[in-house]
Amino acid sequence: MSMLDLDSITQESLVAKGGRKWSSFPGSIGAFIAEMDFGVAPAVRQALREIDDRDLFGYAPYDATADLKSATSTFYAGHCGWAVPAEHIELASDVIAAFIGVLTHLTPAGTPIVLPTPAYMPFFEVAQATDRELIEVPMIRSETGWAIDYEAIDAALVPGATLVLCNPHNPIGKVYGEDELLRLAEVVEANRARVFSDEIHAPLVFDPARHLPYAGLNETTAAHTTTATAASKAFNIPGLKCAQLILTNPEDRAVWARRSGFVSGAASNPGILATTAAYTQGAVWLAEITAYLKGNRDHLTDLIGTLLPNATYLPPEGTYLAWLDLRGYGLSEGLAKHFNDRAGVAVTEGRLCGQVGSGHIRLNFALPRPLLTEAVERIAQAL
Ligand SMILES: Cc1ncc(COP(=O)(O)O)c(C=O)c1O
Structure with a gap:
């Protein structure tokens, strides 16, 4: 039985906390930015209390950084069987900063980014910030699931290009299977391209789905990939600013050691200590949250079936994000504003996730x- 009474958390109490999710659109239910309304694991709270008790507001001690690297390694091994050595793990303030660091330091200037869409919105901004061409490759949607368009990715990739693999995939909630990843690896290898594997949602997968780290598949994927992850989604601490970058290519590690100290040094001390606590002592909390999210996912599927009969949606296998196709209601642009104004629900405009996102919400x-x-219910009434 769950120890957490998440059903009884009220809108008033969430608004009173004053976080971005509930203060950006006053009066609306905050269902846009990727945070959870469920607080944090007791171990994380304890780690933050200790920072206060011990006055640890300075730069991160080296042993804390080392502890986090081993904690990340142990957590990944336990969660998905990938035994990555702690020495292959670097830190960053967040996954997007890690991505910018990877593009800047580990890929040839001016090479393009190939992005399967719909995609997490900031990837588009990263392309702009790093002066990279961004090539959108829509995922193929069938009645039963999402598939990678290997031919279109093959056509888009050039030597040195970076393919973004988001697994589990924000916003569609797809968790990639081994055959799909191996076939993708062949396409990447044939084009002498690279993969940036964003696995920030890795701990949030629902049975029977299993997360498979792309770089952990074989020597080839390890060599052409950089992997980024963080406790920020699964343990709900994005404001603490600490991500982990897993470098499985020895040349990448050598270049990173020479050129990327500023990226690694930007992980915050509270973030390092809280992430270590989450990875080493957060398992019970995470299991409860994942079970609750799975219940929410199933509940949402029922709600959509009853209240939004013209919406199309595939229940996500991971993440806490749902991708709703509302084109059946004749909608294309301005959906987020419409639902905020007319329904009092703040969602993400699908178009921000790529050209294919028109008529969708996240x-x-x-x-x-x-x-x-x-x-x-409110979204349904506003349609
Ligand atoms: C796929 C994905 N990558 C990266 C991020 C952002 O992570 P960070 O705050 O560590 O940059 C998010 C946040 O929602 C995300 O969903």
Whole structure:
């Protein structure tokens, strides 16, 4: 039985906390930015209390950084069987900063980014910030699932290009299987391209899906990949600014050691200590949250079936994000504003996730279940 009473968390209490999710659109249910409404694991809270007790507001001690690297290694090994040595792990303030660091230091200037879409919105901004061409490659949607368009990726890749693999895939919630990843690896290798594997949602997969780290598949994927992850999504601490970059290519490690101290040094001390606590002592909390999210996912599927019959949606296998196709209601642009104004629900405009996102919204279902019900009821009424 769950120790956490997440259903009884109220909108008033969430607004009172004053976080971005509930203060950006006053009066609306916050279902846009990727945070959960469920607080943090007791071990994380304890780690932050100790920082205060011990006055640890200075630069991160070296042993804390080393502890986090081993904790990341042990957590990944336990969660998905990938025994990556702690020496192959570097830190960054967040996954997007790690991505910019990877592009800047580990890929040839001016090489393009190939992005399967719909995609996490900031990837588009990263391309702009690093002066890279961004090539959108839409995923193929069938009645039963999403598939990679290998031929289109093959056509888009050039030597030195970076393919972004987001696994689990924000915003569609797809968890990639081994055959799919191996076939993708062949295409990447044939083009002498690279992969940036964003696995920030890796701990948030729902049975029977299993997360497979792409770089952990074989020597080839290890050599052409950089992997980024963080406790920020699964343990709900994105404000603490600490991500992990896993460098499985020895040349990347050598270049990173010479050129990327500023990236690694930007992980915050509270983030390092809280992430270590999450990875080493957060398993029970994570299991409860994942079970609750799975319940929310199933509840959302029922709600959509009953209240939004013209919406198309595939239940996500991981993440707490749902991708709703509302073109059946004749909608194309301005959906987020429409639902915020008319329904009092703040969602993400699908078009921000790529050209294929027109007529879609991304809904964050990491809400207390009664508020999730209310959000979908209100969206349905505003259609
Ligand atoms: C796929 C993906 N990557 C990266 C991020 C952002 O992570 P960070 O805050 O560590 O940059 C998010 C946040 O929602 C995400 O969903």
